[in-house]
Amino acid sequence: MREYLPLLIVGAILGVLTAVFTAAYCVIRKQKEAIGFDRNMKDGEIVRRLVKYAKPHVRAFLFVGLTMLFSIAYDVVSPLIVGRIEEMLREDFAMPVLGRWVALYAGILAVSLICSYVQAIVLQRTGQKILSAIRLELFDHIEHLSHAQLNAIPVGKLVTRVTNDTGAISMMFTNIFVTLVKNAFVVVGVLAAMLALNYELTLMILCFVPFIVLFTVIFRKFSRKAYRRVKDGTTDINTFLSEHLSGMKIIQIFNREDVKKREFDEKNRNLGRARRSQILTFAVFRPTVYMLYIASILCLLYLGGRGYIRGTSFMGQTITSGVLVSFYMYISKFYNPIQSLAEQFNWLQSAMASAEKIFTVFDMEPGIVDAPDAVELETCRGDIEFRHVWFAYEGEDWVLRDVSFKVNARETVAFVGATGSGKTTILSLICRNYDIQRGEILVDGIDVRKITLSSLRRHFGQMLQDVFLFAGTIRSNLTLREDIPDGRILEACRYVNADSFISKLAGGLDEEVRERGNNFSAGQRQLLSFARTILAEPSVMILDEATANIDTETEVLIQDSMEKMMNIGTMLIVAHRLSTIRGADRILVISRGEIVEEGTHAELLAAGGRYSELYRLQEKTESMRLGQG
Numbered sequence: 353m354r355e356y357l358p359l360l361i362v363g364a365i366l367g368v369l370t371a372v373f374t375a376a377y378c379v380i381r382k383q384k385e386a387i388g389f390d391r392n393m394k395d396g397e398i399v400r401r402l403v404k405y406a407k408p409h410v411r412a413f414l415f416v417g418l419t420m421l422f423s424i425a426y427d428v429v430s431p432l433i434v435g436r437i438e439e440m441l442r443e444d445f446a447m448p449v450l451g452r453w454v455a456l457y458a459g460i461l462a463v464s465l466i467c468s469y470v471q472a473i474v475l476q477r478t479g480q481k482i483l484s485a486i487r488l489e490l491f492d493h494i495e496h497l498s499h500a501q502l503n504a505i506p507v508g509k510l511v512t513r514v515t516n517d518t519g520a521i522s523m524m525f526t527n528i529f530v531t532l533v534k535n536a537f538v539v540v541g542v543l544a545a546m547l548a549l550n551y552e553l554t555l556m557i558l559c560f561v562p563f564i565v566l567f568t569v570i571f572r573k574f575s576r577k578a579y580r581r582v583k584d585g586t587t588d589i590n591t592f593l594s595e596h597l598s599g600m601k602i603i604q605i606f607n608r609e610d611v612k613k614r615e616f617d618e619k620n621r622n623l624g625r626a627r628r629s630q631i632l633t634f635a636v637f638r639p640t641v642y643m644l645y646i647a648s649i650l651c652l653l654y655l656g657g658r659g660y661i662r663g664t665s666f667m668g669q670t671i672t673s674g675v676l677v678s679f680y681m682y683i684s685k686f687y688n689p690i691q692s693l694a695e696q697f698n699w700l701q702s703a704m705a706s707a708e709k710i711f712t713v714f715d716m717e718p719g720i721v722d723a724p725d726a727v728e729l730e731t732c733r734g735d736i737e738f739r740h741v742w743f744a745y746e747g748e749d750w751v752l753r754d755v756s757f758k759v760n761a762r763e764t765v766a767f768v769g770a771t772g773s774g775k776t777t778i779l780s781l782i783c784r785n786y787d788i789q790r791g792e793i794l795v796d797g798i799d800v801r802k803i804t805l806s807s808l809r810r811h812f813g814q815m816l817q818d819v820f821l822f823a824g825t826i827r828s829n830l831t832l833r834e835d836i837p838d839g840r841i842l843e844a845c846r847y848v849n850a851d852s853f854i855s856k857l858a859g860g861l862d863e864e865v866r867e868r869g870n871n872f873s874a875g876q877r878q879l880l881s882f883a884r885t886i887l888a889e890p891s892v893m894i895l896d897e898a899t900a901n902i903d904t905e906t907e908v909l910i911q912d913s914m915e916k917m918m919n920i921g922t923m924l925i926v927a928h929r930l931s932t933i934r935g936a937d938r939i940l941v942i943s944r945g946e947i948v949e950e951g952t953h954a955e956l957l958a959a960g961g962r963y964s965e966l967y968r969l970q971e972k973t974e975s976m977r978l979g980q981g
Contacts, residue, residue: 393708401711405482406525412478413530419467419474420534426464427685428541432549433457435678471530479526487518490710498719499785500745508591513713516586517706524703535689542686546679553652553679557686560648564641571637572701578630579701583709585623592619598868645687652679720787726804732811732891733796734761734922736782741791743781751777753945754791759938764918766925766933768963769942775926778942779894782924783812795892813890817897819877821869826854827861829869830884841887848882848913875910882913892922930967939963 406413437453494502494510546554596603596612603612653676736759743752752774759765767775780786781793784800793800800808821829830841841861845851853876857863869877885893895914911932917923918935927933934953941949941956941963949961956963 393711395704398704398707398711402521402524402707405485408485409478409481412474416471416474416478416530417533419471420530420537423464423467423471424534424537424541426460427538428545429460430457431678431681431685432545433460434681435549435674475526475530479522482525483518483522486521486710487514490514490518490713493714493716493718496718496721497716499780501716501719506591506595508594509587510713511594512587512590513710516590517583517710520699520702520706521710523699524707528700528703538689539686542682546682546686549678549682550675553675556651557648557683560644564644567637567640567644571633571640574633575630575637575701576704578626578633579705581626582623582630583702583705585619585626587709588619589616589623592616641687645683648683648687649680652676652683720784720805722804723801726802727798729795729798729803729807729811734763734892735759735794735796736892736922736924737792737794737797738778739792739794741781741788741793743777743786743788745786751945752781752788755945755947756791757940757947757950759922759924762922763938764923764925764936766927766936766939767942768927768930768933768939768966773942774945775942776896779814779896779924779926782892782894783809783814811891812894813885813888813892814894815878815881815885815896819869819874819881821865821872821877821880823867824865825859825862826857826865826880829865829880830861830887832884836887841883844883844886847886847916848879849909850876850879850883852909853879878910879913882910882917886917886920890921892924893917893920895923895925897926897928930963930970941966 433453433456491514603609738755738757741752741755742750744750767778769775781788784805845854854860925933925936933939938950939953939956940947943962949956949963957967
């Protein structure tokens, strides 16, 4: 019994480690139940959904599998060759025979290296195609989310999903999946070779397998939690940066740099703690796997030394020096896949966490979709009618209450009222940026919910107060990448007076537009918005606070442009300055989500109601401003 004492000591150490890790596993499970761990998707479901993206590239993966078999041959055969050389050196050495064995070894190694190279090239190309497909599909899905859904998700979070998270998934296809399959084949091949060579030593090595499986399962839970914290921390920082870098001017104006620095420092520290937790997890896992490898080597040397030195056999198996050398190499090749998994567990958990977050976005059903019986609106006269419309952004906090009105084709109707009265909401509902809770909205007599979104919005041109320009050129912002002749572009610019400043620019239509158009004034951006809308040839134009915060000179240009556009088709205007809507066919006064007055400018002034009060108050304010000036 004493001669097996070393083996018993190894077993006792493994037993203690198993007890410690199992206790830690139980603790983390209790914490998971207490805090409501946010793992909602199982690994099997994630893999199943990822396989969908690999199906179009089945041929490439089959080719990789074929080359993999040749590269695996080296791992299985090379220890046998080295063991045979060892025995030949001790018994019947002959240089020509040694040369043949060395040549065979070198040939198998060369084939394995070539196959590995080809495999890597094919996988990288395939992985990039899959990555592009996922990013494109994800971006397309985000494009179809409703305004309410987009408002609820920070931009930085969506950017992280499309960039960082898809990159982590790419690693799964180009490396992890294939490596796992290859390692599985290597383990099976090595075990088969070891059993054929000496099943006594093979059984000894298999005694360590349950511990490997147990430790892997336990650390899988720890690594998953650590990676989720890292992913959440990264998303928080990206979201914070996206918002605060865009608003840096406001931070500087109000002298809040130190406050925002402290906020960022806290998020940065949270991410640092998450990464340290992740490092600690793998700092325990990797040495544990390596310890199992060393323990199996020591057991091999112990049993091999006893069997060979004393000339004894066990279960009919005699251990020779060649068998000992071969098994030494086989143990290394048996543990290499496991150690590789330990190294790649990093990427595996990252990819799983990223995939879960991406699929969470995919699982968001667009809030506004085409009805099954939706029709294409081929042409649009511009008749618009609200019938007893009720709308709330949340719950029953009604923004519009039983609103009814009708706008005839080619009519210009303005909406006025205090901030928050529901003016902009009415315009958003017409284009179905949001869906109403009660009532009907009709365009040319058809409920907007029965019209396809693309055809509905194609006939509407929306010009908002906060004009958004993309980085690029004036031309790309006016055409939005469509192929439109320069003559038509310049004609639209002249029509809305945008040519007055474009002609003075060195680049003309090719003048650079920086992010959000910050190298142009608010008035210039508004004129470009007018030109962009005219080029789209809409049947109905929506103008939301176009003259707010505009200087007097630019306001004259915008007012002239508005008067021209009134002749194109139906126009709906939300006006801040009442003097700009005197030419409207009708004016609707909104108060607390209800229409309280309706008529022309002259009729409403004569009525002496809410509109008259607002108009006279603005006249008084304007006179005071001019007097002070």
